[in-house]
Amino acid sequence: MTLRLFDSLTRELRDFVPVVPGKAGIYICGLTTQAPPHLGHVRFAVAFDVLRRWLARGHGYDVTLIRNVTDIDDKILAKSLESGEAWYAVSYRNELETSAALASLGVLPPTYEPRATGHVPEMVELMAALVERGHAYAAADGSGDVYFDVRSWSDYGALTHQKVDDMVDAEDADPRGKRDPRDFALWKGHKADEPPTASWPTPFGPGRPGWHLECSAMARKYLGDTFDIHGGGVDLRFPHHENELAQSRAAGLGFANYWLHNAWVTLHGEKMSKSLGNSLRVSEVVKEHRPLAVRYYLTAAHYRSTIEFHAGSLEESDTAVQRIEGFLRRALPGILTALPTGDETLPEDFREAMDDDLGVSSALAAVHEAVTTGNTALDDGDHEDAAAVARVVIAMTDVLGVNPLDPAWSAGDSSAADALASLDSLVKERLSARAHARAARDYDTADAIRDELAAAGIALEDTAAGARWSLARGRSE
Numbered sequence: 001m002t003l004r005l006f007d008s009l010t011r012e013l014r015d016f017v018p019v020v021p022g023k024a025g026i027y028i029c030g031l032t033t034q035a036p037p038h039l040g041h042v043r044f045a046v047a048f049d050v051l052r053r054w055l056a057r058g059h060g061y062d063v064t065l066i067r068n069v070t071d072i073d074d075k076i077l078a079k080s081l082e083s084g085e086a087w088y089a090v091s092y093r094n095e096l097e098t099s100a101a102l103a104s105l106g107v108l109p110p111t112y113e114p115r116a117t118g119h120v121p122e123m124v125e126l127m128a129a130l131v132e133r134g135h136a137y138a139a140a141d142g143s144g145d146v147y148f149d150v151r152s153w154s155d156y157g158a159l160t161h162q163k164v165d166d167m168v169d170a171e172d173a174d175p176r177g178k179r180d181p182r183d184f185a186l187w188k189g190h191k192a193d194e195p196p197t198a199s200w201p202t203p204f205g206p207g208r209p210g211w212h213l214e215c216s217a218m219a220r221k222y223l224g225d226t227f228d229i230h231g232g233g234v235d236l237r238f239p240h241h242e243n244e245l246a247q248s249r250a251a252g253l254g255f256a257n258y259w260l261h262n263a264w265v266t267l268h269g270e271k272m273s274k275s276l277g278n279s280l281r282v283s284e285v286v287k288e289h290r291p292l293a294v295r296y297y298l299t300a301a302h303y304r305s306t307i308e309f310h311a312g313s314l315e316e317s318d319t320a321v322q323r324i325e326g327f328l329r330r331a332l333p334g335i336l337t338a339l340p341t342g343d344e345t346l347p348e349d350f351r352e353a354m355d356d357d358l359g360v361s362s363a364l365a366a367v368h369e370a371v372t373t374g375n376t377a378l379d380d381g382d383h384e385d386a387a388a389v390a391r392v393v394i395a396m397t398d399v400l401g402v403n404p405l406d407p408a409w410s411a412g413d414s415s416a417a418d419a420l421a422s423l424d425s426l427v428k429e430r431l432s433a434r435a436h437a438r439a440a441r442d443y444d445t446a447d448a449i450r451d452e453l454a455a456a457g458i459a460l461e462d463t464a465a466g467a468r469w470s471l472a473r474g475r476s477e
Helices: 039-059 074-083 087-104 120-132 211-223 234-250 282-288 291-300 313-331 348-355 360-379 383-400 415-439 443-455
Strands: 004-007 012-015 023-028 062-067 136-138 146-148 184-189 207-209 226-233 255-262 265-267 307-309 458-463 466-471
Touching: 004 255, 023 039, 023 211, 039 062, 039 087, 039 226, 039 255, 039 265, 039 282, 039 291, 039 348, 039 383, 062 211, 074 087, 087 282, 120 136, 120 146, 120 184, 120 211, 120 234, 146 234, 184 211, 184 234, 207 211, 211 226, 211 234, 211 255, 226 234, 234 255, 282 291, 291 313, 291 360, 313 360, 313 383, 348 360, 360 383, 415 443, 415 466, 443 458
Parallel strands: 023 062, 023 226, 226 255, 265 307
Antiparallel strands: 004 012, 136 146, 146 184, 184 207, 458 466
């Protein structure tokens, strides 16, 4: 089957054909590290983690995924000035928190995660090529700024399908040195009120890179002049990705063959970054909710669909996760962690959903249908068939990054798995006692056992094959 992806540049579904057969190169714009990430910030990483997993596990591609760190920026310098902390300390602290947040949500580490400050020579080389080709110029006001001349590139606006005259002015630098207010900064000359550590020497004068130049240079270094997929949040399409595309193509590079953009997580209809308070920081959310449920929540909607956060969103996801996990633990008793073996055959409807521009909603429907089939097999006493279904469920959920038995959710700590094994043994003993009480028509004792388990956070479900147990909603392992 052919994977089809929606290309923002052509605005159509296109068959995925890699530059190099058997390989896939992806560049995604990471976060600017001026603050800790909230749920809206990390959706992009989850969305492209699913793409990466599907390319590798669904189609056998050798995937190289580059996710950059924008560790020098106006916002970082502003935070530094506000707090009195060195800009690089602000950036690094938030970089560490971002990495921890993504790891807590099961996002696989990138092949490489370059920092902007480590690639200034590549940026200067690209900028010099643009100046030589007549697509960039040093500001005449002596500021040390270097700008991209948007009118020199006839395809400027191709990604967002805009005409130059209809665009807003670029607000990334003082317009006095610009030929056109829409010209954007490739390089920002050093200013007297900025720390000397935030400056690098160039033939155009000391200063620091513009945001857009950073990504073009890093993508080229690690993926080549032409690569497969460039991704990021829909809010980056303009001006960031538009400018990346223009400056890279103007420099003679093929750059990205496909452009993919994920939608926002919104709160009360607004982009989440506009919300106040810290309650939706990833580090805070995972204290109150299972990280697996948070991952499921961010995965469940199609990547191009907006997610509207509301009270109860994560509880609903936790219920769905518990249903999958409950089946897996019944079907594979004694197995606390499990990954796919690679021999599982994924259901046709799951593959078709994922090949249709990563249709995760339909893919999850296939997962839950398999869980229903597996539970029916268990109720009928067909444990062999149920175990086979469970292995397929593990494979499907692993593609989506929501496999409840993935050892990554234990973060390398065996104590949770050990505790669960002990709990399973104790609960099964109490269920056996309850079954004997019911058989003897001692319903008071049976009810007392049920109440005892409920008070401990254990939910029971009576089926034809016996009682099932699961951790009650809102409780964690």
